[in-house]
Amino acid sequence: MDNEKQFQSLSNEAIIEQWSDKDAPLLPVLHAFHDRDDYLSDDTIKFISKALKIPVAELYATITFYHHFSREEKGKKNPRVCTGNVCCLNGGNELLEELKKDGATAMPCAGRCDEMVPVIIGDDVFVGKNSKTLKNIPTPIPQPNPGKYEECIFRHIRNENRCHIEGYEKTHGYVALKSILQKSPSEVIETITESKLAGRGGAGFPTGLKWNSVASAPGNPKTIVCNADEGEPGCFKDRTIMDHDPHALIEGMIIAAYATGSTRGFIYLRYEYPQTENILQTAIDEAIKNNYLGKNILNNKDFNFDLQIRRGAGAYICGEEGSLLNSLEGKHPFPRNKPPFPVTHGFEDLPTVVNNVETLASVAPVIRKGAEWYQSLGIGDLPGTKVISLSGDIQKPGNYEVPFGLPLKTLLNDWAGGAIEGQTIRAVTMAGLSGGFLSGEDLNVSLDEPSIRSKGSFLGAGGIIVFDDRRNMFEVAHQAMQFFAHESCGKCFPCRIGTQRLTERLDPNKIEIDLETWTNEVNEIGEVMKATSACGLGMAAPNVTESLQKYFHDTINTYVKK
Amino acid sequence: MISPKEVPPNSRVLTMSIDDEPVDFRDGETIYDIANRCRREVPSLCYDPRLEPFGACRLCVVDVEGIKNPVASCTTKATDGMVVRTKTKTIEKYRKTLLEMVASENRNLDINQLSGYSSQELSELLDQYSTDNKRFIGKTSGKSNKDDKNPFILRDYDNCISCYRCVRVCAEQEGDHAINIINRGFQTQISTEFGNDLRDSECTFCGQCVQTCPTGALSDKKALRAKESPGEIKKTRSVCPYCGVGCAVDILTKETKVVGIQPAMDGPANEGALCIKGQYAFDFVSHPDRLKKPMIRQDDGSFRESEWEEALQLAANGFQEVADDYGRHSVYGIASGRAPHEAAYTMQKFIRSNFGTNYIDNCSRS
Ligand SMILES: Cc1cc2nc3c(=O)[nH]c(=O)nc-3n(C[C@H](O)[C@H](O)[C@H](O)COP(=O)(O)O)c2cc1C
Ligand code: SF4
Ligand code: SF4
Ligand code: SF4
Ligand code: FES
Numbered sequence: 001m002d003n004e005k006q007f008q009s010l011s012n013e014a015i016i017e018q019w020s021d022k023d024a025p026l027l028p029v030l031h032a033f034h035d036r037d038d039y040l041s042d043d044t045i046k047f048i049s050k051a052l053k054i055p056v057a058e059l060y061a062t063i064t065f066y067h068h069f070s071r072e073e074k075g076k077k078n079p080r081v082c083t084g085n086v087c088c089l090n091g092g093n094e095l096l097e098e099l100k101k102d103g104a105t106a107m108p109c110a111g112r113c114d115e116m117v118p119v120i121i122g123d124d125v126f127v128g129k130n131s132k133t134l135k136n137i138p139t140p141i142p143q144p145n146p147g148k149y150e151e152c153i154f155r156h157i158r159n160e161n162r163c164h165i166e167g168y169e170k171t172h173g174y175v176a177l178k179s180i181l182q183k184s185p186s187e188v189i190e191t192i193t194e195s196k197l198a199g200r201g202g203a204g205f206p207t208g209l210k211w212n213s214v215a216s217a218p219g220n221p222k223t224i225v226c227n228a229d230e231g232e233p234g235c236f237k238d239r240t241i242m243d244h245d246p247h248a249l250i251e252g253m254i255i256a257a258y259a260t261g262s263t264r265g266f267i268y269l270r271y272e273y274p275q276t277e278n279i280l281q282t283a284i285d286e287a288i289k290n291n292y293l294g295k296n297i298l299n300n301k302d303f304n305f306d307l308q309i310r311r312g313a314g315a316y317i318c319g320e321e322g323s324l325l326n327s328l329e330g331k332h333p334f335p336r337n338k339p340p341f342p343v344t345h346g347f348e349d350l351p352t353v354v355n356n357v358e359t360l361a362s363v364a365p366v367i368r369k370g371a372e373w374y375q376s377l378g379i380g381d382l383p384g385t386k387v388i389s390l391s392g393d394i395q396k397p398g399n400y401e402v403p404f405g406l407p408l409k410t411l412l413n414d415w416a417g418g419a420i421e422g423q424t425i426r427a428v429t430m431a432g433l434s435g436g437f438l439s440g441e442d443l444n445v446s447l448d449e450p451s452i453r454s455k456g457s458f459l460g461a462g463g464i465i466v467f468d469d470r471r472n473m474f475e476v477a478h479q480a481m482q483f484f485a486h487e488s489c490g491k492c493f494p495c496r497i498g499t500q501r502l503t504e505r506l507d508p509n510k511i512e513i514d515l516e517t518w519t520n521e522v523n524e525i526g527e528v529m530k531a532t533s534a535c536g537l538g539m540a541a542p543n544v545t546e547s548l549q550k551y552f553h554d555t556i557n558t559y560v561k562k
Numbered sequence: 563m564i565s566p567k568e569v570p571p572n573s574r575v576l577t578m579s580i581d582d583e584p585v586d587f588r589d590g591e592t593i594y595d596i597a598n599r600c601r602r603e604v605p606s607l608c609y610d611p612r613l614e615p616f617g618a619c620r621l622c623v624v625d626v627e628g629i630k631n632p633v634a635s636c637t638t639k640a641t642d643g644m645v646v647r648t649k650t651k652t653i654e655k656y657r658k659t660l661l662e663m664v665a666s667e668n669r670n671l672d673i674n675q676l677s678g679y680s681s682q683e684l685s686e687l688l689d690q691y692s693t694d695n696k697r698f699i700g701k702t703s704g705k706s707n708k709d710d711k712n713p714f715i716l717r718d719y720d721n722c723i724s725c726y727r728c729v730r731v732c733a734e735q736e737g738d739h740a741i742n743i744i745n746r747g748f749q750t751q752i753s754t755e756f757g758n759d760l761r762d763s764e765c766t767f768c769g770q771c772v773q774t775c776p777t778g779a780l781s782d783k784k785a786l787r788a789k790e791s792p793g794e795i796k797k798t799r800s801v802c803p804y805c806g807v808g809c810a811v812d813i814l815t816k817e818t819k820v821v822g823i824q825p826a827m828d829g830p831a832n833e834g835a836l837c838i839k840g841q842y843a844f845d846f847v848s849h850p851d852r853l854k855k856p857m858i859r860q861d862d863g864s865f866r867e868s869e870w871e872e873a874l875q876l877a878a879n880g881f882q883e884v885a886d887d888y889g890r891h892s893v894y895g896i897a898s899g900r901a902p903h904e905a906a907y908t909m910q911k912f913i914r915s916n917f918g919t920n921y922i923d924n925c926s927r928s
């Protein structure tokens with residue numbers, strides 16, 4: 001613990017000196033003070049403002065944007081208890097009550113929905129059902145694929161010692177990287193394009209096309225940003241990949257750097273994953289030691305790639321790429337207006353790839369085994385695989401890598417054991433919460449965008465939360481909308497006001513309007529949000545009220561009077 | 563409305579269609595600027611032509627052929643051949659709903675004109691769309707900060723709609739970065755660092771945030787002193803007399819009294835900017851301490867009221883004596899910055915032609 005002590009006692013000046021000549025210094029500086037003092041005091045903020053030349057009002061305001069930066073003495077030590085949609089089913093609210101005596105506060109989904117309720121205390125994450133059972137345990141390893149479909153992402157993740165470089169190299173680790181050094185960057189991009197690999201962070205943008213835009217965009221240095229913010233409730237796949245196969249992500253990023261001519265890389269990691277940060281940092285250090293990262297990679301002159309982790313501080317919107325880039329740059333994390341897109345105007349207004357963890361972790365296998373192989377993994381014409389995070393009222397929650405096109409019912413019933421004994425599935429969510437609900441009676445879809453979009457929803461990042469018939473869908477919808485209201489950045493009117501008004505209209509105790517007014521207002525707000533919101537959060541949130549009305553009329557009628 | 567932007571010079575001329583009419587524009591212009599130049603009057607609440615396009619209010623959305631969702635015209639650059647519709651039924655419906663949503667978080671829609679230059683924007687738009695704040699009832703968002711102990715700016719955030727024009731004008735135009743946006747979502751508030759009063763912030767009381775605020779949430783405290791005074795508000799264009807920049811101002815009067823100053827958005831030197839003096843320091847005009855008769859200093863140092871005839875004669879004699887004894891360059895005229903322009907002109911004429919010297923200056927030459 002010598003290291004830690006030394007770190008704890010760093011002076012203000014030493015912290016600044018450690019970061020001031022690095023790219024994207026604000027977040028690590030704030031974390032360093034927050035870790036040292038357990039809060040950010042007025043004096044600290046004034047000091048950082050001077051040192052980094054950020055106007056003090058702006059810095060103060062930016063800090064208030066993030067959920068997890070504490071402004072009260074010792075605040076960082078106070079427990080934060082997940083009261084997200086899944087944890088509510090598992091006693092999250094009760095656990096919060098229990099821990100209030102220690103200063104506990106609520107936090108939104110912390111990305112461990114397949115386990116018991118997570119509680120963050122300082123830099124440790126515990127999970128448990130009540131305060132007595134809380135323990136600090138590693139991320140579960142995905143169960144062996146029950147469908148006997150070939151995997152891409154999880155193929156080797158269950159191998160022993162996979163998270164260290166020796167383990168990774170045992171099964172083809174860094175072979176893809178070595179192989180591309182004989183090829184030109186454009187050949188690498190071609191393979192990725194042919195594989196039809198597309199973004200796994202939600203939007204499904206073709207990865208090859210994105211890389212190509214960055215490679216051909218003017219301006220240097222270019223940057224690869226891995227989006228590891230994983231803020232969507234019900235999604236916990238990226239954490240599994242990073243905790244158990246970190247080198248797969250790192251290798252993917254190095255290949256992306258080679259293909260696009262990028263020299264800087266960041267992994268933007270959500271606050272709620274402190275253990276993951278340690279695992280990633282160890283893996284990065286191992287890769288540097290083996291000359292996979294750093295200068296003249298594998299003795300190739302002029303192939304340089306510097307990779308650093310930047311830890312977020314609690315804001316779902318920072319997963320949106322424009323907001324993420326602003327956050328990295330130390331600006332107020334509002335989304336950016338598009339166009340221009342990050343491929344031309346990204347980090348520091350220079351060409352930047354922003355890719356999800358799962359997308360980047362697919363890259364090395366695609367290169368190694370070829371575009372055709374990857375395409376063939378899906379069912380029918382659908383190319384590739386998707387990791388689905390499954391949680392809620394289901395026998396075997398967890399991450400499953402499915403071929404695109406797998407029937408949803410196969411995943412739920414055959415792979416994950418179906419509903420809890422004696423219950424039936426009332427609804428499942430799609431895209432975490434962003435896709436709204438499908439009712440238990442309308443599950444004849446396959447896991448791919450065209451099929452799920454035909455129901456007015458979308459697959460997105462692949463989080464599916466199951467609710468059985470013990471659950472009140474009006475209340476579930478209320479909690480979901482509370483999440484969006486809590487996370488709306490507040491930049492654009494339709495979302496800032498709309499998420500609030502919809503939350504009020506879903507609050508069982510506060511409805512004072514009749515059904516007709518309720519329906520008109522909810523639909524009108526929803527339409528405006530979908531059509532005019534400035535980013536995906538505001539566009540997606542009304543899926544909750546839309547699908548609630550589509551499937552659960554009876555529930556609405558019990559709360560909203562005619 | 564603050565007047566629309568001028569056409570950027572030296573760029574390619576392209577053509578697009580707005581509401582079925584062909585329109586020429588220059589490369590780099592936004593749809594909003596082009597549309598407003600063609601008098602389409604696209605509504606907005608977060609727009610101020612002096613600031614970077616921001617894209618918050620979404621009232622400016624228009625239909626662009628080939629794009630599924632409407633786009634915010636203020637942040638979208640026009641492209642050659644683009645086909646835009648600014649007032650379809652659906653778009654107008656969205657605008658009305660948006661206005662009703664934003665009005666629902668707003669306590670008061672009846673804002674006194676003395677509050678500030680843009681203070682009527684929200685109310686006027688609501689009138690234009692024949693609606694009010696009766697729909698989408700729910701929590702209001704702003705937390706008033708009326709107790710801020712400064713004599714100039716009323717911070718009544720109950721009326722704030724989080725358009726952030728104040729924050730942006732302070733950063734982009736004034737460069738003071740005194741205020742910013744704290745929290746997020748419906749909890750956002752405009753705040754100085756640590757929630758301090760403006761006096762304990764970087765604020766220089768230039769008043770620009772007040773003048774760009776579209777709701778009167780930020781209001782001109784000094785002008786509002788006259789809200790009950792009788793008479794219509796009259797605006798007279800003039801130039802601020804304080805310094806050499808020459809900021810154009812509109813002087814607000816009720817009957818014979820100056821009640822407030824507003825910067826001229828089209829003032830070539832200031833484009834809507836003023837400093838604390840030009841903006842707020844006008845009380846001297848009708849201050850009771852202001853001299854109304856000439857005073858003559860007596861031998862014991864005290865003053866005696868006199869008539870102009872006597873005072874002017876005394877001054878003339880004094881000047882003459884000095885010039886006779888020590889030469890024409892022994893006289894140096896300094897005009898007061900508070901004197902009107904006509905007086906300043908007369909002053910230099912007096913010094914130059916009377917004494918034959920160029921020793922004439924103004925206290926505020928900068
Ligand atoms: C509100 C919102 C939150 C998002 N959160 C994430 C996230 O946590 N992780 C992620 O990879 N992408 C997220 N995205 C999508 C990103 O904006 C971006 O599309 C993605 O990172 C691109 O990577 P990909 O092409 O590999 O999917 C989010 C988008 C929105 C609108
Ligand atoms: S849609 Fe919501 S989250 Fe996105 S920019 Fe608008 S207010 Fe922010
Ligand atoms: S008065 Fe001027 S300096 Fe003060 S907050 Fe407003 S814009 Fe900023
Ligand atoms: S105070 Fe006025 S200008 Fe500032 S955000 Fe509120 S409404 Fe907009
Ligand atoms: S971890 Fe609590 S809801 Fe996801």
Ligand code: FES
Nearest residue numbers: 606619620622636
């Ligand atoms: S004027 Fe375009 S969004 Fe406000």
